[in-house]
Amino acid sequence: MLIKTRGIVLNYIKYRETSIIARVYTERLGLQTYIVNGVRKAKPPGRIALFQPFTMLDLVAYTARQGGITRLSEFRCSESFSSIPFDMRKSSVVLFLSEVVGRTVLEEEENEPLFNFLHDSILAFDQQQEGFENFALVFLLQLAMYLGFGAETGEEITSQVAFSSSVPGGAGPTGPAALRFREFDKHFDELLRDPASATIPNGRVRRELINVxxxxxxxxxxxxxxxxSLDVLSEVLAESE
Known part of the structure; x- marks a missing residue:
């Protein structure tokens, strides 16, 4: 059976000489895995570029009752990016976030709100010319909402992380470490309530917040x-310190 759907590429691995196995988050079927034949041939050139992280596609795909790997009958780019492929900072963010999505969004079923969030967020990021330094942080905070463990305050995040990092039988960080987590509380609260007005001072602090x-x-x-891919993103963020 064939089905038409929009899809967002998460990643791929090479398969045989000229093909790939691609993981795609689709609008109608959730996470799917497809064999895509011939895209690594020299001619026609450029087709492998359609399977870079977060590329948006219109698909005609085979489906199977038992699930598992199927094949694509047709595919084409549905939304061309104007900046992500040409900006190393944005490309690093996309590589990082696509890995996070690929490891956290695993359901093989339709989830229209989640698909729309991914679709709209990626397009907005591509169109932003400036002021996108905090995009990865905002994206992760919002994605957590769709995954069922979103936080309403920064303290919800830092308290859980602090408790998990404390020594057995301890009460969490004290002294300078506790002060640091209170600083993180403030930044997360800003990102949750009004991201455009967040006052994160530099790339080092962004790195720390992403690690948390x-x-x-x-x-x-x-x-x-x-x-x-967090190491790659950390190197890029370090340049903005």
Whole structure:
């Protein structure tokens, strides 16, 4: 059976000589895995570019009752990016966030609100010319809402992370560490309530906040593991210190 749907590419791996296996979050079927034949051939050129992280596609896909890997009958770009592929800062953010989404959004069923959030957020990020330094933080805070563990205050995040980091039988960080978490509370509160007015001073603090958020995700999602692309993003954020 064939089905038409929009999709957002999360990642792919090489398969045989010229093909790939791509993981795509679709509007109608949730997370799907597809074999895509021939996209790594020299001719026609450029088709593999359609499977870079967060690329948006119109798909005609085969479906199977038992689920599992299927194939694409047709695919084409549905929304062309104007800045993400050409801006290293944005590309690093997209690589990082697509890995997080790929490890946290696993349901093979329709979730229109989540799809719309991903779609609209990515397009807005591509169109932003400035003031997008905090996009990854805001995205992660909002994604947590759709995943069922969103926070209403910064203290909800930092208290859980602090407790998980405390020594057995302890009461959490004290002294300078406690002061640091209170600073994070303030920044997270700003990002939750009015992201456009957030006063995060530099890339070092953004890095620390992202590390806290990833730890928060790890507490709520079993076997999330380490996010490999975080190191790449950290290097980019370091340049804005």
């Amino acid at each position: 958020l990833i730890r928060y995700y790890q507490l709520h999602i079993e076997k999330l593991g380490d996010i490999r």
